[in-house]
Amino acid sequence: MLSNTPPQETARASRIVVQDISHHYGQRRALNQLSFEVHTGEIFGLLGPNGGGKTTLFRLLSTLLPLQAGSAEIAGLDLATRSQEIRNLIGVTFQSPSLDGKLTVQENLKHQAHLYGISGALMRDRIANALSRLGLTDRKGDLAESLSGGLKRRVEIAKGLLHSPRVLLLDEPSTGLDPGARHDLWKYLKQLQQENGVTILITTHLMEEAEHCDRLGILNRGELVTCGTPDELRASVGGDCLTIQAEHPDELARLITEKFGVSPQRINASLRLEHPRGHEFLKDLIDAFPDQVTSVSLGKPTLEDVFIHETGHQFWQAEESE
Ligand SMILES: Nc1ncnc2c1ncn2[C@@H]1O[C@H](COP(=O)(O)OP(=O)(O)OP(=O)(O)O)[C@@H](O)[C@H]1O
Numbered sequence: 399m400l401s402n403t404p405p406q407e408t409a410r411a412s413r414i415v416v417q418d419i420s421h422h423y424g425q426r427r428a429l430n431q432l433s434f435e436v437h438t439g440e441i442f443g444l445l446g447p448n449g450g451g452k453t454t455l456f457r458l459l460s461t462l463l464p465l466q467a468g469s470a471e472i473a474g475l476d477l478a479t480r481s482q483e484i485r486n487l488i489g490v491t492f493q494s495p496s497l498d499g500k501l502t503v504q505e506n507l508k509h510q511a512h513l514y515g516i517s518g519a520l521m522r523d524r525i526a527n528a529l530s531r532l533g534l535t536d537r538k539g540d541l542a543e544s545l546s547g548g549l550k551r552r553v554e555i556a557k558g559l560l561h562s563p564r565v566l567l568l569d570e571p572s573t574g575l576d577p578g579a580r581h582d583l584w585k586y587l588k589q590l591q592q593e594n595g596v597t598i599l600i601t602t603h604l605m606e607e608a609e610h611c612d613r614l615g616i617l618n619r620g621e622l623v624t625c626g627t628p629d630e631l632r633a634s635v636g637g638d639c640l641t642i643q644a645e646h647p648d649e650l651a652r653l654i655t656e657k658f659g660v661s662p663q664r665i666n667a668s669l670r671l672e673h674p675r676g677h678e679f680l681k682d683l684i685d686a687f688p689d690q691v692t693s694v695s696l697g698k699p700t701l702e703d704v705f706i707h708e709t710g711h712q713f714w715q716a717e718e719s720e
Pocket residue numbers: 423426427428446447448449450451452453454455720
């Protein structure tokens with residue numbers, strides 16, 4: 399589609415560039431000097447606990463909130479000055495449901511098409527296409543309120559696709575979906591990416607969902623703490639992760655530091671340690687403190703470990719403390 403476009407233009411075709419964005423609600427800081435770039439045709443995930451600032455960022459990027467500080471660009475268009483054009487080229491799905499339950503699936507889509515000035519044959523074509531792409535053709539006559547959570551989400555996404563956006567912003571699209579529906583949703587997103595080259599920015603607080611993204615940014619309390627492919631992020635954690643249970647974890651942490659010169663982190667009732675050769679260290683640990691250690695588990699780093707590594711606290715702990 400873009401074969402005749404100069405390479406620089408192609409790279410900018412639907413990329414998202416966020417630079418030093420900060421946002422406050424009164425005294426409360428929601429975003430702090432956030433910068434990242436989503437490349438054209440990429441699925442980029444923002445992983446963060448609730449309250450991390452994901453929704454605020456989405457409201458800014460979808461032009462619903464004015465920028466307070468910093469700048470952003472979508473497909474080469476400046477967010478502060480080209481908001482109308484940006485609206486035409488992005489599709490957005492927010493966490494809060496936007497369907498009219500008393501209208502059918504098809505009527506909901508028609509209503510959305512009209513909002514974008516799409517009518518007649520083009521509208522019929524686009525709706526048929528969106529219904530088919532999202533596996534909704536058989537349900538087009540059903541009232542939206544009669545659909546399951548998974549189907550409603552699909553209709554929400556179908557709405558966001560009607561004006562053929564080059565950029566899709568999806569705020570926690572799989573909230574409330576069962577694993578089967580979540581799997582289907584990701585199948586559609588990958589299809590959109592591969593067949594239409596759509597750039598997708600998605601937020602999630604689900605580690606397993608984050609694994610599907612090409613690249614991820616981890617957002618904690620309004621700050622981007624790290625960014626990379628899921629493999630790069632996992633590799634950034636030093637080797638293996640050991641979780642140690644003990645009757646007196648603080649006392650054991652002190653002993654471990656004295657003997658091995660490493661400092662375990664206290665995470666709730668456990669101790670956590672990263673070690674380049676975890677299996678060897680595990681043996682040394684049990685040999686050294688057979689009475690103090692009640693159990694140890696050893697594993698390769700997960701995205702949850704990346705979060706702890708970068709922030710010093712657990713993912714869910716970050717949520718609860720909000
Ligand atoms: N309208 C508002 N007025 C005051 N504070 C707000 C408002 N909206 C969000 N906040 C605060 O800003 C911070 C970021 O909120 P935001 O909704 O962007 O986070 P989030 O990561 O999307 O969380 P969630 O997934 O729970 O929506 C939170 O501390 C929140 O309480």
